[in-house]
Amino acid sequence: MHTENRDEMRERIIEAALKRFTHYGASKTTMNEIADDLHCSKASLYYYFPDKHALHLAVLEKAGEMYFQEIEQSTAEAPNAEAALLDMIPVRQNFARKFCRLELFKVLKDKQLLNSDETFRLAREKETAIVAGIIRKGVAGGELVSDNPDQVAALYIQSMIGLRLSLSTRELTDEISEEEFETVRQWQVQLADIFIKGLKS
Amino acid sequence: MHTENRDEMRERIIEAALKRFTHYGASKTTMNEIADDLHCSKASLYYYFPDKHALHLAVLEKAGEMYFQEIEQSTAEAPNAEAALLDMIPVRQNFARKFCRLELFKVLKDKQLLNSDETFRLAREKETAIVAGIIRKGVAGGELVSDNPDQVAALYIQSMIGLRLSLSTRELTDEISEEEFETVRQWQVQLADIFIKGLKS
């Protein structure tokens, strides 16, 4: 297996793993399967990633990039703050639906991977910053009023995650039925409305 | 073991179980231990309760009664809607702190006990009704504005539960550290503020 350089091969591995993970689940995918897909040996994978956890995290980071790309596009297209916040909701949902088998929660709980905390913290901060930006823009345009957009944004993200979690009757899982998705969506839209109202006074 | 009547003995059993459960956890408490505490035989317990699940649920119902008693007192003493909503938060927290070993989530997930769903639904509805009442009173007094207090109340409760859940890093558990309690409290107060603001426009 010959490639231009180190980074290119890393990308190929991540993409192969992403495919397997999204189809069959991360824990049901073996390193041998990924190697076979790439027509290379398992040992090669370990030349690019110290262990499976690191590969898993890299796959999640890749998925995160795709998510933020969509979020930023959606946000840019929105005519105002209210629309921007409401449009984020289905983007989030589609992402969750598409990548539910990446076993995000498993990695999040796993303390074996030291960098994972940092990765998730950064993703959370980025998402919060996007919401804060939306609010700030709304304040600048006279649509909203807020003396602390960052704090409100953090609370907004935290509450939205909370609604998602409190609606999954089962334990902390990545599997959600279409019916549950719809219920979560409705609650999230309602909560967004409250926030928007609260930010208009 | 002689008592006035059936209900009195049921109460004694529930209270003994409540003590054991809160100290050592429900799943670490055996029916024999409860029987020994009451100086009666295990078989007697089964005369009053069909199985351990039913006793567990009765204990939770008892705790629920204590909770609502405190909530109603706190609500009655509050001078306005804002104070009533904010005062509910520490009451909820103290309840969670006191009865965290009752393994509420375990029973909630357990589908063996058919009545449990109904019990929790009723408790949720009662809590929602209390919040809705606070909002309605606020609307009547000119403090708040809302065209659908029931829906807002349901969203409020759901969001507060969500914040609690999204802050427990670990899996769905009843164990929470004092530090986590404080963090949850702060988020919940902030969210309450947003709701109150949103209901003043």
Place this chain on the structure above:
DNA sequence: ATTTTGACTTTGTAACTAAAAAAGTCAGAA
């Protein structure tokens, strides 16, 4: 020098098992 690999070792996990503990039952006593 960098990248790859086959053959290897180590680790984790699913499937059994046996023993113990706890749940739950019941005929008969109080």
Place this chain on the structure above:
DNA sequence: TTCTGACTTTTTTAGTTACAAAGTCAAAAT
């Protein structure tokens, strides 16, 4: 009607094994 000792059944736990997957490394290939 209430209670109990002696009983059976079910669940949990702790071990065990056997297999699959993770992870390593010296040497080969580029």
